[in-house]
Amino acid sequence: MLIYIVKRIGLAVLIILLAVLALFVMLHSIPGDPVSIALGPRATPEIQAAYAAKMNLDKPLFTQFLIFLGNVLTGDLGTDVFSNRSVAKTLLGQLPYTISLAVASLGWAVALGIPMGCISATKPNGWLDRITGLVSIGTIAVPSFLVSIWAILVFAIHLNIFPVIGAGDQGDLADMALHLVLPSFAVGLGWVGYLARMVRASMLEVMGENYIRSARAFGLTTQTIIYRYALRVAILPTITLIGVGFGGLLSGTVFAEIIFARPGIGKVIYDMVLNRNFPVVQGAVMMTVALYAVVTLASDIIVSILDPRVRESL
């Protein structure tokens, strides 16, 4: 178990390093002078030279990478050329918003989707199953950015129930929660259907397994069989899936953050991409990669805790 986790963490670190390398290569293969790209048109040659020296852009590419890597490892993601602030500090300030949005979206999707899937699976082709089937396919079919747009129209303008922009007053938890409602609705909606269908299919498959038949042959109650046995197994691929699908969820948060004018990593990336503020873009992409790596790592570890077979593989 410990070996599994250590190995899995090693893998995650390796992936992050590779992603950093990929990003570095990508950023350095842009046509154009990185200094003038970074500083914009009005910088004087002296400032450009100073910047180049500061960012080590005057050194060979490989040296630059090593310096860059060293900085990344020590938590230094560079300096925002515009505000002169530490990129890491900037991003860490934004991270909680992205995480809270992702968690809220996933949270309500899980809270709704998994029971929906279970209920459908217990009586396949019953009326309840048909309704949840319709609902889930409907939610899957509407891309999250469309949901965002439509949600704003309906909820914020016509009904005027929920706040439309921003993340709410810092420190005012109720206000912040209220500001989470629409974005997390938009990001999570597709996941409700996705999870419901996933759990349903998974449950149906597990319900056909021999051990479910043996459990029935031992006279266990339907409750025990469904919730203690079938769900216990059927949830495993769902957890893995949530981990893997977290990347897609992050993409969804990018849209939600832009449309709802919420602070967060996605919004930072979008704004900074448009401003060509590369140190921040670079740092933010690294942070999403790391975030994703951490989430998949967590999901794998959870699965390995729940599934003794996985623990001993790898």
Added chain:
Amino acid sequence: MEALLDIHRLSVEFNTARGRVHALRDVSISVPKGKVVGIVGESGSGKSTLVWAVMRLLAGNSIVADGKITFRGEDVLSFDESALREFRGESVSMVFQDPMTSQIPVLDYRRQMTDILYRRKGLSRQEKIRMAARFMNRVGIPDADDRLRHFPHQFSGGMRQRAGIAMALLMDPALLIADEPTTALDVTMEAQIIHLIREAQTDFGATVMVISHNLGLIAELCDKVVVMYAGEVVEQGDVKDIFFNAHHPYTQALLECDPSHDLKQERHFPTIPGDVPDLHGTPKGCVFAQRCRHASDICQYKRPGEYPIAGGHASDAHAARCHRYDPGGVWKELPKSETPKASTRIDVHVERDAPPLLEIKDLRVRFPVMGRVRALASGISDPHVDAVAGVSLAIRTGETLGLVGESGSGKTTLARAVLGLNRVHSGSIRFRKEELVGLPENTYKKMRRDIAMMFQDPVGSLSPRQTVGQLLSEPLIIHGERDLPLRDAAEKLCDMVSLPRNFLSRYPHELSGGQARRVGVARALALSPALVIADEPTAGLDVSVQGEVLNLMIELQALHGLSYLIISHNLPVIRQVSDILAIMYLGRIVEYGACSQVFEKPAHPYSEALVRGTPRPDPSRRRKLVSIEGEVPSLTNRPGGCEFHPRCPYATDRCRKEQPSPTRLVDGRTVLCHFPLAG
């Protein structure tokens, strides 16, 4: 005698996309209290459907069309959900065919067993756990307290089945149903499980119903036997009546086909020609009429009743569903054609003095068992196991060598190493004096013309998206014989293995096991090899079909002067086809010599266990004791000294300390034992 369970005229049908399948027809069986009833039949006989019908756990597309199931006088078919749960939980229990898939993989045994005990509301959790541990101990699992925390995948196959039996016995059931309880297990384990079920039956006073295709197991275990064929009961009666006085032509044929039935080395196997009928329609006459040696006109159109046979052994009525026994019937014996069983023993010429065709010396094949990181972390310097640990053997032209061993003994690895499919660690493989080890693939490829392999799974060893025609011509294409009219060649191969030519356009999944096996044989022989390696040639085949394949192989051997290396765990088959026998245990050959000698007087205790361990279809020769205990150890954990010593009934201190070296006996056999039993 009081019947605990009474099945009366039960008919079960399945709705499928291609119409309704009549899986069970008019089945009446009574299970007397305190007895062991065996239900025997080949695949498609409906024996499993019967069990699930009794448990009321049939698949959703099934319909109980007719009949009644009575348990202790109560109508099982009318139970509501809670009555049904009580029936399943308290009264009946099951031991399943495949313990791996029938035990939930993510819960430990403690949880699984306490869950089963949920009906015992009076017991505290601690008491339930203690009870579970007691039962684990009872079925021969030591350190039960500790073992209860284990998950199914952490147990070996035999242990899992023991645990399965413990779970089944936990609620002290009145009726224990065992569905093919030993099919997934090796011979030595099979014997132990049979023993365990018999003990359980006597100790707990349970009534037992055993489902199996294994006649030996039925003979060893049962008091009463029901023979099923194509959804019907064709004959039932006391075990002795069935085995010594079989009346139904199917029962007779089945018993004849069982290779362990005949102890002589015949080199010819009886068979039942034809296939199980399609159950989509109801056959008008007797279900067995199409394949019956004795079938008369009446058998084709009139369904026989179940007629009592006089002079049965026990109070249980002996009856057969055959027109021959209709007291008022009009059945007439047809003029007998030549019985196919006429002894046509084929002799193969073996060149005794010629140099061996294949000679293996000191062969070692190693596998990594874990990643380097894990090994490092666990402090294991050499994370490898020897799957084959220094094996030497030789096969001459025209000779058949039988390689026997339980799963994990390394026999398949050995065979694959010969073909270069597994990397050899050390040792030598010489074919026609040419060294094969270390040969580059392009040189090896030329040798492949002369060495062919037949794989274990008849259907699974055929590339699923290729037609039979493509499969048969592929060896020719690979070896550059493109000029040959491939179609003709494929047709010729079809003829050779007596497969109809129109099969050339079929896909593997459209073939029955026997047909697929014939394609496998044809493919192996396409390039006229000198040596054929056959891995479990009869695995997955019903006994009635096994014979056909073996007969074909033997005929072809005589015709082409082939040598065979046959790998099998099925001793009766090996006994009949082999000249030389090699018995493997943990990657080493423990006994090597003439087949007849080994069978008559096994020299190694392990050989003895195998030879004696095979259940015989002879209810009068039931074994009292199991000869060896335990299971094949893991390769990662080889015992010191003689590797067989933990299971050897004769083991001494020397065996525990000193590793034996191969000893040559006077009759020419080689044995890996300090104290050979013979010679």
Added chain:
Amino acid sequence: MTMDAVGTFRQRPEKLALLLKNKQGMIGFVLVVAFFLSALLAPFLATHDPAQLDIPARLTGPGADHWLGADQLGRDTYSRVLYGGRVALKVAAIGVTLSLVIGLTLGMVAGYGPRWLDNALLLLFDTIRSFPTIVLALAAVSLLGPSLNLILSIVIITSIPSYARLARTSTLALKNTEFIMAERSLGAGTFRILFRHVMPNVIGPLLILAAMDVPVVVTIEAGLSFLGLGVLPPTASWGTILNEGYLVIRTSPWPVVAGGIPLVLTTLGFTLLGEALRDIFDPKLRGIR
């Protein structure tokens, strides 16, 4: 026909017929066919040149001339939606086909090849997958400028891992099966084994994945175009219709509705079809997407 141990009947009926019997599959099939036809026949179905400006007709609602209204430049929304379907079809067809072919090949190589190669490729797949698509696309577009080809490349690069992993898993499972062993024992070369024996058995699930991948790809294109990082004007794509429509959403909701609905229907169609195919051919595949 064989009967298995638990008493059900394993069947191999005509699967296409089953698809048509499956109500959801049928709806999906119809929607997908409609998507293909409308995109292919756009020049015949359209009432206007999608790039034709008509400023006086700016933001008119649905009517006899403009069936779905007109956008802020007076272009006919109905015709633009049809032509937008062509962009979606192009992205879907090229993106999915190329990622399937490349993913399949890499996956088979990873699964069948030596362990080190497998590990290296797996690492590569995991690395690619750790970039959220939109984030990667944002970064790439900012570096290289928006274009359809760039979107396609990103779609392909980010989809390859799921195809490759699926192909790898299946190949790995096949690698030690007896029929592959049998081919090897006959002396069949690696190339022959991979493309004649492995590929036909691996490709099925990938095709199902491809069907379920189409909406994802189409949505990525639409999303990027919505952010103004997609196709170049005057090309109409559903995303640009949404993008331009969002600007005027309060004045005229028609472009946002008209650009959104085909996206929803296409997603719905391919999802339903893909799921039906999966349920019929390979129920174990759930969760590939």
Added chain:
Amino acid sequence: MTQTISRRHFMQAAAFAGTAGLSGVFPGMSFAQDGRKLTVRFNRDFDSLDPGFYVGGHPNNDVNWCCMPSLVHYGFRDGQATWIPSPFVESVVARDSTHIDFRLKQGLMWSNGFGELTTDDVAFSYERMTTSEWKSDYVAFDRVDIMDRYSGTIVLNQPFAPFMNTTLASGTGIILSRKATESVGGKFTTEAPATCGPYVYAWTQGQHVKLTRNPEWTGDAPYFDSIDALIVTEDDSAALAFEAGELDCTQISSEALARYKEKPPADSALTVAGALQYMWLGMNTEHPKLKDLRVRRAIQSAVDQASIIQGAYAGTAEASYGVVSPGLVGKRDSAGYSHDPGMARSLIEEAGASGLELTLRTLNNQERILAATIIQANLAEIGINVTVMPLDAGPFWEMGQESKGDTWKDLEIWIMRFGSGPDPYEPFQWFIRDQVGIWNWERWSSDEFEELFKMGIEEVDSNERAKIYTRMQEIMEETGAYVWLTHEPEVFIHRSDISAKFAPSGEMQLPYFSRT
């Protein structure tokens, strides 16, 4: 709704010479603690409060005007915007064309214990600017003569008409504390080492700036106790938020403006801050494809300005006929060409240029893309095939600069928009000969133009200036390299009970806001 949109003829040339008739007073009643709260929107996050190092030409004036001193602010006189003495001074008087006398109020304290605001701080701040990234605003500045602790004189090295309006009143006229600035090494970004103003700020990156009353402030009190400025980059989101009641004041897009003009939300008012932007379609006169004047003239006649104003700006932008914005001296009322596709076609045929393929570069925002799409369609009508290439800010702003790679050679046509201060001098400086390859991407030059430019700087008579600047625009137009497009107005929507004050450059002057 009270429609306060009116064409404010913003400045007269005389504004410079006059003395201020009124000075800025914040509208607050002293310390009425009744929780007056305002929520407004910033359309970008802020990068730097240091006037020497503003980034990207968009100063964060909104915050600086709340928290930092300056000598003059924008204000209104006779309904017209001009500079007014700020609440930080007793007086500001332009003595002559090169001397400006000022006297600071006493007792205005810098935060963090950096003492009182003094003349020395003024001198420090302005001198510092001459070596900063924004030194171009200070080319005419010579020195500050310190009279005493509170009074001094700004001395210019030449008469420079726009100095008050384009320099002192704008974001680059902000005054810093010498001690505080030196204590942090001479420059800072978002954390000012010392502030002095009616408000103090707290910034949460990407989210909002909170302005609260400065307890140490002894000057006029502003009306609002606290102002929450939400950072919302998207105009559409901001408009939605305004409608949902989450904002009291926000700048809006032209599309929203059109909608609100048509159907205003309840209790709201629109205010035009200014229209000092000028947008045109530029052409590279040196590019082989565009060397022929006839081709350029054809393009001038082919582009349908009215469609662009309607299609891309919903009719809310003003038609442009040159680089001088509405309300400024020298603004033209018509162009020397008109929309005439027929003539354009014949010009193209004459030049033998049919089938021409051009690349149109533009910034990647929706309105510009729409404008580009219309131009694309217009040019297609005369047989020119245009590929639109949207670019992000970085590559866009450097594409014509010779010092930033070779793109300038490939540059064909592009949509460009510059902003200016409230003086007509400003736009012309970018098109002189010295600017070829810097900001004069059209790459032409004319001796007459150079001559006129010099005359324009020194001329103070507004009629003369008007003549000079009109002629200069004609010269530009005659090169054929310019198709005048629009002047985009900067329009705000706010609650109608709020009295909102804006700088003509489009920023909110928050301390002057009040609720009626």
